[in-house]
Amino acid sequence: MKLYLYPLLLLTSSFSFSQELDTIPEKNYDEELKLLKNRINQLEALSKEKINQEKNKSSLIDRSKLSFDAIMRLGEMDWNQNNMDIKTGERIKPTTRFWSRALFYLNLDTDITEQFSFRSSIMTHPYFAFGGESDSKLSILLNELWVEYKPAKNQAIRFGRQTGSRIWDNYIGEQFDWINHDGISYVSNYKFNNYLLNIKSALFIEKYVDNASFKKQGKMYGISANFGKDDEMKSWRLSSGLLMAEKLPNVYYSDVANFFYPGDLAPDYSIWTSHLDIKLKQLSNLNFNVNVFYNFKNYKTNPPSNLITDKSGNNYFSEGNVFNPSEAPDFTKQNFGIYGNIGIDFSLFKKEFKTSLAYLYMEKYAALDYYAQYDLARWNSTNIQGPEFMILCQLNKWMRLRSRNFFMQEIKGLNGIDPSYKRSGNRTRLDLLINF
Numbered sequence: 001m002k003l004y005l006y007p008l009l010l011l012t013s014s015f016s017f018s019q020e021l022d023t024i025p026e027k028n029y030d031e032e033l034k035l036l037k038n039r040i041n042q043l044e045a046l047s048k049e050k051i052n053q054e055k056n057k058s059s060l061i062d063r064s065k066l067s068f069d070a071i072m073r074l075g076e077m078d079w080n081q082n083n084m085d086i087k088t089g090e091r092i093k094p095t096t097r098f099w100s101r102a103l104f105y106l107n108l109d110t111d112i113t114e115q116f117s118f119r120s121s122i123m124t125h126p127y128f129a130f131g132g133e134s135d136s137k138l139s140i141l142l143n144e145l146w147v148e149y150k151p152a153k154n155q156a157i158r159f160g161r162q163t164g165s166r167i168w169d170n171y172i173g174e175q176f177d178w179i180n181h182d183g184i185s186y187v188s189n190y191k192f193n194n195y196l197l198n199i200k201s202a203l204f205i206e207k208y209v210d211n212a213s214f215k216k217q218g219k220m221y222g223i224s225a226n227f228g229k230d231d232e233m234k235s236w237r238l239s240s241g242l243l244m245a246e247k248l249p250n251v252y253y254s255d256v257a258n259f260f261y262p263g264d265l266a267p268d269y270s271i272w273t274s275h276l277d278i279k280l281k282q283l284s285n286l287n288f289n290v291n292v293f294y295n296f297k298n299y300k301t302n303p304p305s306n307l308i309t310d311k312s313g314n315n316y317f318s319e320g321n322v323f324n325p326s327e328a329p330d331f332t333k334q335n336f337g338i339y340g341n342i343g344i345d346f347s348l349f350k351k352e353f354k355t356s357l358a359y360l361y362m363e364k365y366a367a368l369d370y371y372a373q374y375d376l377a378r379w380n381s382t383n384i385q386g387p388e389f390m391i392l393c394q395l396n397k398w399m400r401l402r403s404r405n406f407f408m409q410e411i412k413g414l415n416g417i418d419p420s421y422k423r424s425g426n427r428t429r430l431d432l433l434i435n436f
Contacts, residue, residue, distance in 0.1 A: 060110055069105040072432040076100065078378045081425040087313035089417045094378070094425075105143060117148045144180055154189045167200045168224050169239045169275040170291035170339070181206065181220065198226040200241070207249045218247040224273070233282055239275045250304045251317075262306035262317040264381060266365050270296040285345040287356075293366040295335035302331050303365070307381060311416040329412060329419045334383065337366030343390075352394040361385045363411060377408040378425050385411050400433040 081094040107121040121144035146160030158166070161180050166187065183204035190197040200223065207218025224241025250263035272294045280286040302308055302325060304316040310327035343356030360376065364383040377384060386408035393401045410422040 060112070063112070064108060064110040067107045067109070068434070068436055069107070070432075070434040071103040072434065073101045073103075074430045074432055075428075076430075077428045079426050079428070081378060083423050083425075084415065084418065084421050086309050086415045086417060089421075107144070115150050117150075119144050119146055119148075121145070156187050158185045158187075159183075164202070164204070164220075167202045167222070168241050168243055168273050169226060169237070169277075170273055170293075183221075194231055195227065195229050198239075200224045200226070206245070207247060216247070218245075218249060218267075220245045220248070228277075233280075235277075235279045235281070237275070237277045239273075241273050243269075243271045243273055245269050262304075262315075264305045264307050265367055266295075266297065266299065266303035268297060269365065271366065272296065283344075285343075287341075287343045289339075289341040289343075291337075291339040293337035293362070295365050297335070297365070299332040299365065301325060302328065305331075307379075307383075307414050309415045309417070313415070313417065324416075327416045329414060329416060331364045331383070331412065334363035334412065335365050337362035337382075354390075354392040354394075356390045358388040358390070359386070360388065360408075361411070376406045377423075377427055379423060383411050383414065384408050398434060398436045402429075402431045402433055404429045404431070 075098060077096065077098045078094070079096045081096070083092040083094055084090065085092060102124070104124045105121060106123075107119065110118045112118055121142075122140055123143040124140055142161065144161050144163070146158050146162045148156050148158045150156050161182050162185060163180050167185055181202075181204035183202060185200070185202035187198060187200045190199075201221075203219065203221040205217055206220050209216050209218070220243070222241055222243040224239055226237060226239035228237030229235065245266075246268055248265075248267045250265075250267055272292075274292045276288075276290045278288045302316075306315050306317050308328050308331065309315050310324040312322070312324070312327075314323045316323050316325075339358065339360050339362070341356050341358040343354060346353050346355070362382050362384055367382045376386075376388070386406060388407075389405045391403050395401055406427045408427070409424040413419040413421045414423075415421065
């Protein structure tokens with residue numbers, strides 16, 4: 001080939017390659033971006049429309065929600081019980097007893113407006129029982145009935161019958177609180193980076209005196225503060241508060257049995273409560289929980305009690321004013337309580353489990369409620385100490401199976417005939433917990 005033809009051939013090849021490149025269609029990224037923006041705008045419009053529809057629902061029924069909670073006690077057994085005849089001092093070995101019971105709650109929650117909400121709740125009280133030493137009875141009672149007003153996004157004021165655990169973190173329903181309370185409570189929340197601060201207060205009327213001034217009414221009131229942090233690795237919460245009471249009743253009426261029960265706790269107290277909760281999420285939710293209680297009230301004599309007896313076996317409520325307090329054990333300094341718990345989560349047989357080991361030491365007048373319903377032993381009272389072992393299995397999103405075992409003994413003897421004697425006993429429970 002002639003040398004002068006090489007430049008011509010090279011020019012021809014370059015021209016052909018340029019033509020091939022020109023034939024490749026260019027992708028219209030601007031058009032695709034425009035379509036994508038239009039789609040995003042459509043989704044945002046649909047989302048706003050859905051939110052507005054939710055806000056503008058015309059019917060209260062559409063803004064109401066029913067929920068159901070149940071504790072199905074499949075079995076409860078008291079075993080290895082030890083007691084004493086309070087008149088003769090004779091040691092008694094009560095028989096092992098077994099029974100089952102059920103406790104149901106039906107709740108109705110309604111968002112009236114963005115600022116007002118309402119709850120109505122009923123319960124079976126106290127339960128129906130099958131077996132044991134009492135007849136089966138069912139009574140349906142009011143559990144909660146309140147209206148909540150939110151003056152700001154981080155504040156809420158609640159009026160009506162409500163739970164005390166909303167204000168005091170360790171005022172736990174199954175552990176300490178037996179009834180709900182009538183009155184007003186206030187909660188405010190503040191967030192600082194990942195830290196959360198809650199400030200709470202409440203005033204409840206506990207005893208209604210007909211046509212009497214407010215000062216003469218039985219009251220329970222106080223404040224608390226909660227500070228904590230929650231992140232991917234761990235969470236912790238520290239709270240502290242003061243719970244005070246005036247003129248609480250020592251005798252209360254049973255709607256089920258239709259008669260009055262004598263009470264056991266002090267009618268007046270000033271209890272400091274403190275709660276610490278730490279959870280290590282990366283270590284199978286290893287959890288530490290400590291609750292401390294101290295009653296600052298100084299009692300010169302034992303407050304009225306149906307459990308403290310003199311040498312003849314009489315108590316404060318015995319007929320004929322025959323009770324001799326000088327012959328009864330002294331409980332005036334029994335003001336301290338502590339409850340500690342350690343727990344962990346684990347998987348087994350494709351099910352999620354929780355287990356914990358706890359210890360309770362609760363002196364006579366450190367309790368938070370005048371019912372003294374520490375239902376961890378056969379005698380239902382404070383002045384109690386001992387360990388608890390719990391294991392819980394998550395069956396599905398609605399049901400959990402829980403076993404609790406208590407090994408309890410009195411801290412101090414109650415009876416004047418032999419103050420050194422302390423009752424003891426074990427209790428085992430198997431519960432099916434249902435929530436939906």
